[in-house]
Amino acid sequence: MARAATTSDVFNAIAEPRRREILVLLRAGERPVAELALELGIPQPGASKHLRVLREVGLVRDRKAGKQRVYGLDARGLRRVHEWTGGFEQFWNESFDRLDAYVQDLKRERQE
Template identity: 75%
Template structure:
């Protein structure tokens, strides 16, 4: 079976932890590749390679600013990931509802014991 290129979609692109970290850093605003590389503890060529992948799938944009290029987040490219994850939301909601019911039962039991002591 042929390996799918990492640039085929956002899912493959964000599967790599360092690319997710780049996206996290870019949430704060545009950054030059040198700043990203420094904060990630990577070389500039390694960082540039990851940025190229993120650009190709539409998660990052670049613009010239004098002699440097600034990279910024384009979160619209994450919409397919968000929509896919949304299908699992009911499982999280159900778990939180069960936790809430459990906490309410514990609180009621604790209150009843406290009332019986007085």
């Protein structure tokens, strides 16, 4: 089965580390593309390419501000990711409960 294009699937889009970095930077508020590129240490065309992908999957929005293009986070697009990862919450909670029980057993053994 062919892999989904990054521009149509939010999971593939955020699989790229730079795109996740962009989302983290945009959590603090809107930023111009030039500022994002500088912060990421990549050329502006590279930042623009990543931002285009994120926009096409609905994770960022953009607007013109004079001659600049300003990007902002649209976290609604992360709902599918949140719902999918939330399905693993019970697994992790049970794992942490088992770990806690193990640590408590070790503490009791040391005290005896």
